[in-house]
Amino acid sequence: MFTYTLPILVIPALMFIFLGLMDNKFKPMTSGILGTIGLGIVAILSYIAAYDYFFSVGLIDGIYQKIIAFNFEWLKITEHLHIDLGILLDPISVMMLVVISTVSLMVHIYSFGYMNGERGFQRYYALLSLFTFSMLGLVVATNIFQMYIFWELVGVSSYSLIGFYYTKKSAIAASKKAFIVTRFADFFFLVGILLVSFYSETFDFISLTNPENNELIMKTAGLSFLGISVLSWGMMLIFMGGVGKSAMLPFHIWLPDAMEGPTPVSALIHAATMVVAGVFLVARLFPVYYLGTPEVLTIIAYIGAITSLFAAIVACTQTDIKRVLAFSTISQIAYMITSLGVSGLAGHEGLGYMASMFHLFTHAFFKALLFLGAGAVIHAVHSNEMSAMGGLNKYLKITNITFLIACLAIAGIPPFSGFFSKDEILVAAFHSDKILFACLYFCAGLTAFYMFRLYFNIFWNDNNKEYEHTPHEAPFVMTFPLIFLATLTCVCGFIPFSHYVSADAMPFETHINWAIASASIGVALIGIGIATKMYFKKSEIPDKVADTVKGLYTSAYHKFYFDEIWVFVTKRIIFEGISRPIAWFDRHVVDGFMNGLSWTTNFVSQKTKNLQSGLVQDYVTIFIGGALVIVLIMILI
Amino acid sequence: MNVPIEAYLIVSTIMFFVGVYGFLARRNLLTILMSLELMLNAVNINFTVFNRYLFPGQLDGFFFTLFIIGIAAAETALAIAIIINIYRNIQNIFVDKVNNLKH
Amino acid sequence: MAEQIIFYILAAVIVVFSILSVTSKRILRSATYLLFVLIATAGLYFMLDYEFLAGVQISVYAGGILVLFVFSILLTSHAGDKEKPRHWGRLLAAALTAVVGFGLCLYIILNNVFKVANQIWQEPTMQQVGQTLMGTDKNQYLLPFEAISILLLACIIGGIMIARKR
Numbered sequence: 001m002f003t004y005t006l007p008i009l010v011i012p013a014l015m016f017i018f019l020g021l022m023d024n025k026f027k028p029m030t031s032g033i034l035g036t037i038g039l040g041i042v043a044i045l046s047y048i049a050a051y052d053y054f055f056s057v058g059l060i061d062g063i064y065q066k067i068i069a070f071n072f073e074w075l076k077i078t079e080h081l082h083i084d085l086g087i088l089l090d091p092i093s094v095m096m097l098v099v100i101s102t103v104s105l106m107v108h109i110y111s112f113g114y115m116n117g118e119r120g121f122q123r124y125y126a127l128l129s130l131f132t133f134s135m136l137g138l139v140v141a142t143n144i145f146q147m148y149i150f151w152e153l154v155g156v157s158s159y160s161l162i163g164f165y166y167t168k169k170s171a172i173a174a175s176k177k178a179f180i181v182t183r184f185a186d187f188f189f190l191v192g193i194l195l196v197s198f199y200s201e202t203f204d205f206i207s208l209t210n211p212e213n214n215e216l217i218m219k220t221a222g223l224s225f226l227g228i229s230v231l232s233w234g235m236m237l238i239f240m241g242g243v244g245k246s247a248m249l250p251f252h253i254w255l256p257d258a259m260e261g262p263t264p265v266s267a268l269i270h271a272a273t274m275v276v277a278g279v280f281l282v283a284r285l286f287p288v289y290y291l292g293t294p295e296v297l298t299i300i301a302y303i304g305a306i307t308s309l310f311a312a313i314v315a316c317t318q319t320d321i322k323r324v325l326a327f328s329t330i331s332q333i334a335y336m337i338t339s340l341g342v343s344g345l346a347g348h349e350g351l352g353y354m355a356s357m358f359h360l361f362t363h364a365f366f367k368a369l370l371f372l373g374a375g376a377v378i379h380a381v382h383s384n385e386m387s388a389m390g391g392l393n394k395y396l397k398i399t400n401i402t403f404l405i406a407c408l409a410i411a412g413i414p415p416f417s418g419f420f421s422k423d424e425i426l427v428a429a430f431h432s433d434k435i436l437f438a439c440l441y442f443c444a445g446l447t448a449f450y451m452f453r454l455y456f457n458i459f460w461n462d463n464n465k466e467y468e469h470t471p472h473e474a475p476f477v478m479t480f481p482l483i484f485l486a487t488l489t490c491v492c493g494f495i496p497f498s499h500y501v502s503a504d505a506m507p508f509e510t511h512i513n514w515a516i517a518s519a520s521i522g523v524a525l526i527g528i529g530i531a532t533k534m535y536f537k538k539s540e541i542p543d544k545v546a547d548t549v550k551g552l553y554t555s556a557y558h559k560f561y562f563d564e565i566w567v568f569v570t571k572r573i574i575f576e577g578i579s580r581p582i583a584w585f586d587r588h589v590v591d592g593f594m595n596g597l598s599w600t601t602n603f604v605s606q607k608t609k610n611l612q613s614g615l616v617q618d619y620v621t622i623f624i625g626g627a628l629v630i631v632l633i634m635i636l637i
Numbered sequence: 638m639n640v641p642i643e644a645y646l647i648v649s650t651i652m653f654f655v656g657v658y659g660f661l662a663r664r665n666l667l668t669i670l671m672s673l674e675l676m677l678n679a680v681n682i683n684f685t686v687f688n689r690y691l692f693p694g695q696l697d698g699f700f701f702t703l704f705i706i707g708i709a710a711a712e713t714a715l716a717i718a719i720i721i722n723i724y725r726n727i728q729n730i731f732v733d734k735v736n737n738l739k740h
Numbered sequence: 741m742a743e744q745i746i747f748y749i750l751a752a753v754i755v756v757f758s759i760l761s762v763t764s765k766r767i768l769r770s771a772t773y774l775l776f777v778l779i780a781t782a783g784l785y786f787m788l789d790y791e792f793l794a795g796v797q798i799s800v801y802a803g804g805i806l807v808l809f810v811f812s813i814l815l816t817s818h819a820g821d822k823e824k825p826r827h828w829g830r831l832l833a834a835a836l837t838a839v840v841g842f843g844l845c846l847y848i849i850l851n852n853v854f855k856v857a858n859q860i861w862q863e864p865t866m867q868q869v870g871q872t873l874m875g876t877d878k879n880q881y882l883l884p885f886e887a888i889s890i891l892l893l894a895c896i897i898g899g900i901m902i903a904r905k906r
Contacts, residue, residue, distance in 0.1 A: 614736030617661050617669075617830070624657060624837050631844050640747045642854050645784070648751045650845045652758050652777070654838040659762030661834030664823055667813055668767060671774050674805065675758055678781050681797075689788045693859045696872055700881050702793055706800050707888045711895040713805045717812045718903040724816045 002052070002069035005087050008045050008097065009140070011038045012133035019126035028121035029112075035125035036108040039132065043101035053094045054500050064505040066090040066206055068142060080201045086142035088205060091501040092283055092357055096139035099364045102488075103272040104132045106368065106481035107264045113478035114264050114375050124164060124262070131157035135273050139280060143203035144193050144238075147281070151189070151241070154277065155182050158269050162261040174257040181254040185244020192237030199223075199230065209287040211345065211504065217292040232293045239282060239300060246278025247330050248337065249307045253563050255330055259322040263378060266322060267371030271329050272364035279336045279360055286353060286503060290345045301341020301432075305439040308334035310560065312446035316453065317546075317557040320384045321374050324454050325367070328410065331443060332363050338440060339425040342432035343503060350503030351510065352432070355424030358497040362417035365492060366409040369485035373403040376478055377458055380471035386454075390462030390538075395471040398479045400459050402486040407455045409489045411448035411524045417493030419521070420512070426520055427513045444520050448527030456535035645686040653679035666720045666730040670713065677709045747787060753780040765822045771809050778802050789863050 015038040071086035134153035141147035163175030200216035223230040247255035315327035336356040343352025376399045409416035429437040498510040546553045659672030688698025761773035778801045785794035
């Protein structure tokens with residue numbers, strides 16, 4: 001039935017190999033067009049799959065079925081435990097297919113303009129294909145090990161895309177940082193997988209997340225380690241992987257630096273797809289978290305809320321427009337994580353789950369739009385710094401409007417899509433935990449503030465700014481994705497999302513809770529109002545405000561010194577306290593022992609090699625002498 | 638049987654170790670080979686003496702001697718073939734020149 | 741008594757000529773001394789009543805092997821060639837090895853009590869020798885005989901292969 005989903009994975013993989021091996025044999029445009037056509041086919045197939053799944057096949061007896069479209073047993077470890085490669089279709093994976101292929105297609109098209117004339121154009125498209133392939137593989141994974149494989153692939157392709165400008169030192173440093181930090185978190189993920197699969201004896205998602213008679217929960221019941229149950233350890237470790245990929249505290253440090261990559265890449269990887277992998281992971285294993293380890297789910301919710309608040313505050317002070325967007329991404333993803341953390345499983349209880357997925361869906365489009373808009377701005381003024389911008393509304397008409405739409409969406413102003421998803425999240429948080437709700441609510445206001453600070457600083461503020469080269473609107477290949485995504489941002493909020501995605505796969509009805517909705521609109525409007533007052537026209541107010549809360553401002557500007565803390569921990573404690581003694585031990589004791597062995601061998605052989613004279617008589621003398629000694633010994637005994 | 642067995646054995650032992658000395662001390666491959674013949678002869682004498690004095694009813698020593706003589710003949714023929722071949726290659730047959738495997 | 745005198749003469753011949761054989765500087769003389777040693781050995785066999793063995797000793801060693809030696813000496817050396825003396829260390833080592841070995845063996849021989857059998861000795865007849873050599877029963881030697889035959893064959897072929905001109 002769904003066998004046509006296989007090309008969704010195969011086409012980008014082949015495209016990567018093809019473009020990667022062709023080594024600049026084509027004109028840049030040809031390779032770009034090839035990549036884009038491949039991605040177009042993938043997108044069309046994804047839409048067909050989504051239509052088939054949601055409207056004709058998926059719903060049986062009121063429940064969206066989990067359909068294995070393709071399965072291949074790859075590594076058999078034991079009778080039960082085998083690593084498969086396959087395609088699992090269920091509401092969230094189908095939704096992710098649509099999101100990834102849409103955003104990826106837009107980025108492919110946009111890159112024609114943005115990357116025009118860059119060196120390594122073909123490499124860029126090859127890597128984009130690789131990334132798309134691995135991300136698609138991740139979301140359709142039938143088992144947790146396949147997910148892990150693609151998880152790492154995603155990390156690798158992200159690494160090579162961040163380091164795309166490999167002649168730039170900062171880009172190399174950023175790519176290494178991203179890879180090492182996420183890889184470090186992935187280590188915990190792997191340990192978690194091994195722990196969980198050791199007890200459940202399966203990697204398979206369907207049996208792992210079976211809500212009734214869950215074998216994993218039954219088998220680990222009563223087992224504990226250091227006072228915490230084994231299942232909690234396992235699920236916590238798995239979540240650590242998600243923390244790394246989704247840039248939650250304290251592993252968020254790589255994401256702002258990852259903005260060294262080309263802007264369309266940031267839009268694809270660091271806004272819409274890869275960074276939501278952590279959210280997707282928790283959603284995938286949600287029944288286990290909810291039924292088996294509710295305490296871990298609470299921790300997840302709090303990590304999300306704290307991260308969200310932290311990132312929002314930092315975003316208010318950054319001056320690099322891409323970094324502002326990066327922190328806003330962290331904040332929004334933390335929103336989704338919190339929402340998952342407060343969710344229940346059945347029916348209306350599962351509002352948080354559904355809201356999280358809904359926000360993932362809408363956020364992907366408007367955040368990609370924001371990044372692509374920022375890309376268009378950077379394309380026009382050749383700088384990332386706010387101070388180099390201002391008054392661009394005169395020059396970049398289309399970018400201005402689409403950027404405004406995206407800002408309104410992320411601020412949560414109806415009728416744009418962000419409002420609907422954010423409102424559901426706030427409702428879910430309100431019904432579960434008032435502290436979390438307060439956090440998120442405050443965050444919503446901050447979001448509106450920093451987004452409009454960004455918007456005004458780019459497009460208004462210094463209206464009479466002189467530019468060396470007059471900025472000009474981007475070409476159509478770049479504005480088309482902006483317009484398309486802006487359209488999506490306007491309409492996709494009206495999708496009755498709860499009909500399609502829910503924690504227990506059963507459609508349910510949601511209504512907008514107007515009390516909370518109006519409160520959130522209110523706080524957003526206040527945020528926008530303050531931002532307008534401070535930044536719409538050039539004024540002294542921002543500096544004055546910064547002076548009054550100087551301590552907070554400086555520490556927020558330095559991202560609350562997280563990078564410094566990490567550097568301290570790694571450099572001072574791990575490098576000097578642990579690695580250096582180990583290196584010393586290795587160099588002097590281990591190597592010394594080995595060198596001593598070789599030296600001794602060499603010495604002895606130097607001394608004894610004269611015995612090997614090549615003269616038969618010498619050998620015979622020694623041989624007879626030895627025989628005589630043996631005889632002598634036998635006589636004496 | 639008027640000669641004690643020890644007398645025979647001492648003679649053969651002297652012969653054997655003279656052979657050993659020759660084997661170790663001489664330079665010419667042919668004299669080395671002759672020393673080898675001396676040693677074989679000493680062994681032969683031992684075999685026959687033991688057979689004659691200790692086990693007169695059996696013929697083991699006798700036949701061993703016979704076989705050793707046969708083998709010695711074969712071995713000498715072969716060794717001389719090799720020595721002549723060496724002579725052809727390096728124009729002498731001194732054992733201290735035949736150490737090419739060392740290098 | 742006569743037997744003892746003959747033995748001591750033979751023993752003296754063996755000892756003296758074997759020492760001369762390994763110490764002589766002229767290789768052709770070495771070969772000649774060796775011939776004397778071999779013939780004296782044959783004499784010992786006669787004394788022990790192994791007439792067949794003595795015959796074999798003379799015909800194979802003195803008649804066959806020695807001739808081979810003489811031929812090869814003539815092929816590989818020139819008249820009047822003298823071997824240069826070797827390094828004294830080597831000579832000393834060789835002499836020491838020989839003397840120590842001789843000492844050890846002497847010690848063993850003189851300390852060992854030989855149980856000399858009192859059985860009456862009968863010279864093996866030719867027929868007996870032939871049957872023992874060709875039989876397959878206990879104390880019969882067909883298998884070694886065949887092994888020797890094959891060895892000889894291999895030696896013939898090997899000798900031809902090694903010595904032929906390339």
